[in-house]
Amino acid sequence: MNLIVGSAVHSPPSSSSCANQQYRTINNMAQVSLQVRTSLDLANARFKGDTTISYELILEKFRSIEKPIDKYLTLRDLLRLAPRVYYDLLLKHTEEILPYIYTPTVGEACENYHKLPLKTRGMYLTLHDKGNVLKKLQAWPVQDVKVAVITDGERILGLGDLGRNGMGISEGKITLYTAAAGVNPMQCLPICVDIGTNNPAYLEDPDYRGIKAPRVTGAEFDEFMGEVMESLQAWQAHMLVQFEDFGNNNAFRLLDSWRHKMCAFNDDIQGTACITLAGLLSAARATGKPFNEHRVLFLGAGEAGTGIGELIATYLHLRHGMTMEEGRQHCFFMDSRGLVCKSRTNLQHHKQPFAHDVESCPDLKSAIAALKPTALVGVSTIAKAFDREVVEAMCGLNDRPIIFPLSNPTSKSECTYQEAYEWSKGKVLFASGSPFDPITDAGVVHYPAQANNAYIFPAVGYAAILAKSKEITDEMFVLASEELSSMTDMEELEQGRLFPPFQSIRAISKVLTARVAEKMVDAGLGTAPEGCNDWESYVASNMWNADAL
Ligand SMILES: NC(=O)C1=CN([C@@H]2O[C@H](COP(=O)(O)OP(=O)(O)OC[C@H]3O[C@@H](n4cnc5c(N)ncnc54)[C@H](OP(=O)(O)O)[C@@H]3O)[C@@H](O)[C@H]2O)C=CC1
Ligand SMILES: CC(=O)C(=O)O
Ligand SMILES: [Mg+2]
Numbered sequence: 407m408n409l410i411v412g413s414a415v416h417s418p419p420s421s422s423s424c425a426n427q428q429y430r431t432i433n434n435m436a437q438v439s440l441q442v443r444t445s446l447d448l449a450n451a452r453f454k455g456d457t458t459i460s461y462e463l464i465l466e467k468f469r470s471i472e473k474p475i476d477k478y479l480t481l482r483d484l485l486r487l488a489p490r491v492y493y494d495l496l497l498k499h500t501e502e503i504l505p506y507i508y509t510p511t512v513g514e515a516c517e518n519y520h521k522l523p524l525k526t527r528g529m530y531l532t533l534h535d536k537g538n539v540l541k542k543l544q545a546w547p548v549q550d551v552k553v554a555v556i557t558d559g560e561r562i563l564g565l566g567d568l569g570r571n572g573m574g575i576s577e578g579k580i581t582l583y584t585a586a587a588g589v590n591p592m593q594c595l596p597i598c599v600d601i602g603t604n605n606p607a608y609l610e611d612p613d614y615r616g617i618k619a620p621r622v623t624g625a626e627f628d629e630f631m632g633e634v635m636e637s638l639q640a641w642q643a644h645m646l647v648q649f650e651d652f653g654n655n656n657a658f659r660l661l662d663s664w665r666h667k668m669c670a671f672n673d674d675i676q677g678t679a680c681i682t683l684a685g686l687l688s689a690a691r692a693t694g695k696p697f698n699e700h701r702v703l704f705l706g707a708g709e710a711g712t713g714i715g716e717l718i719a720t721y722l723h724l725r726h727g728m729t730m731e732e733g734r735q736h737c738f739f740m741d742s743r744g745l746v747c748k749s750r751t752n753l754q755h756h757k758q759p760f761a762h763d764v765e766s767c768p769d770l771k772s773a774i775a776a777l778k779p780t781a782l783v784g785v786s787t788i789a790k791a792f793d794r795e796v797v798e799a800m801c802g803l804n805d806r807p808i809i810f811p812l813s814n815p816t817s818k819s820e821c822t823y824q825e826a827y828e829w830s831k832g833k834v835l836f837a838s839g840s841p842f843d844p845i846t847d848a849g850v851v852h853y854p855a856q857a858n859n860a861y862i863f864p865a866v867g868y869a870a871i872l873a874k875s876k877e878i879t880d881e882m883f884v885l886a887s888e889e890l891s892s893m894t895d896m897e898e899l900e901q902g903r904l905f906p907p908f909q910s911i912r913a914i915s916k917v918l919t920a921r922v923a924e925k926m927v928d929a930g931l932g933t934a935p936e937g938c939n940d941w942e943s944y945v946a947s948n949m950w951n952a953d954a955l
Pocket of ligand 2: 564
């Protein structure tokens with residue numbers, strides 16, 4: 407195959423190229439700072455009405471910065487020093503900028519957060535705040551907060567326990583509420599809860615600024631998180647809380663404790679499920695096989711995996727009349743110990759509903775041979791786990807195999823787009839968690855889909871904010887999946903586009919927000935705001951943009 411990989415416009419970073427980089431020298435820092443300053447001068451002149459300074463020049467400066475992490479830092483400087491330029495860039499060039507504020511670069515930023523010259527506008531809540539969390543919230547300079555993204559840093563992307571450095575992920579996600587859905591940035595609060603870390607390198611690193619003690623667990627964790635959640639509830643009349651990148655020993659329990667008491671959801675469990683169901687619905691259309699005849703094999707049975715499995719079952723229950731148990735029979739899971747099946751003992755709670763009555767399989771290849779899946783979903787954090795043999799085995803079973811390596815960042819992806827495309831001879835229906843470049847094959851461009859919860863949480867979250875919804879039910883996520891999937895036609899599916907391009911995320915979010923908010927009101931969970939006669943126009947006129955600054 408004679409493939410051309412890459413886009414002519416810009417190259418999203420690959421994590422391998424930024425892995426193990428030495429961090430910026432003083433020289434390098436000065437250079438980046440200079441670049442920012444130049445951008446600022448240009449930007450300020452522009453906003454003071456100097457029409458000789460072009461917007462393109464600012465963008466050109468940004469594009470000339472080589473290392474992804476330096477682009478990340480430059481954007482952070484812009485956000486702090488010239489927010490209007492930052493949001494202008496972000497809103498006009500969302501798809502290009504996204505990899506530098508989000509995955510994969512945010513992963514590198516989090517790993518090294520304590521060594522980077524960063525000032526956060528987020529809030530740290532630490533064990534030392536015990537008993538005083540509400541007071542701390544009430545003393546915060548911004549008092550009208552509509553959404554908080556909160557992490558304890560235990561499972562940042564597929565990178566493990568990054569402790570207090572997890573603030574970077576809350577910041578990245580919160581930015582997307584504004585960029586993707588139009589939530590006023592002043593009403594968005596990133597929070598990092600510091601309850602210790604089990605990361606041995608950080609515990610010994612003199613520069614690490616978090617609590618240098620093992621994480622608190624069990625009742626102590628629940629007590630502190632209970633205080634945090636009750637305080638947030640007491641602080642604002644209505645507030646959306648997004649749980650992000652908690653470890654799976656706490657994430658499911660935390661979600662179950664709070665999802666019906668306030669408007670709280672877990673992005674890794676529910677947001678990921680929503681985007682993946684949307685991708686699977688689109689891919690199923692491309693195969694021509696009805697969705698209820700598909701069988702999904704997951705590598706990884708954690709938050710993302712079993713969250714997706716539950717939403718698939720919910721979809722099959724709501725739309726195909728199956729029981730939840732019958733729906734779950736369409737999903738099979740491999741974890742680090744092999745196939746999740748009935749004969750396994752001591753299974754974690756979230757895996758138990760998927761412990762089907764099948765023979766155990768020690769590895770992925772034997773599971774593919776035994777279960778004959780139509781779709782393979784990677785949520786394992788194991789880079790390269792989908793090798794040539796795995797892809798070829800999927801091709802042996804399916805004309806159009808569905809292969810979604812969803813692990814983030816790029817360095818953890820179960821395979822690349824190029825690998826899946828080549829090994830499947832172009833037959834694959836592909837979506838990854840982090841972005842890959844398009845491929846040109848015989849003059850035809852094929853696009854990898856990015857199945858990332860970033861398509862979903864800003865819109866579903868904004869719907870909950872606008873409708874002041876009491877909670878976000880699974881039905882809302884099913885609806886959002888269907889709506890998003892319906893936005894691509896067969897011609898786009900043939901090009902590999904399982905979703906519309908992220909560049910049009912504001913238009914996508916407008917529709918998703920409107921549909922979900924309307925449904926929340928119909929379901930009696932929320933109320934239509936005053937003056938809202940038509941949800942789409944209401945959402946459109948309530949999307950914040952940089953002109954507001
Ligand atoms: N694209 C997207 O939008 C999203 C992507 N993700 C990505 O998905 C990945 C997983 O996240 P999450 O589910 O929350 O993490 P969890 O820690 O909850 O789950 C990870 C799972 O992978 C399994 N696993 C680990 N090693 C292996 C192995 N060698 N073979 C098979 N399975 C293995 C673990 O097994 P065991 O249970 O035995 O420990 C566990 O079941 C991350 O990289 C994350 O970035 C997550 C959310 C959204
Ligand atoms: C995308 C995301 O939420 C994750 O990888 O954890
Ligand atoms: Mg996450």
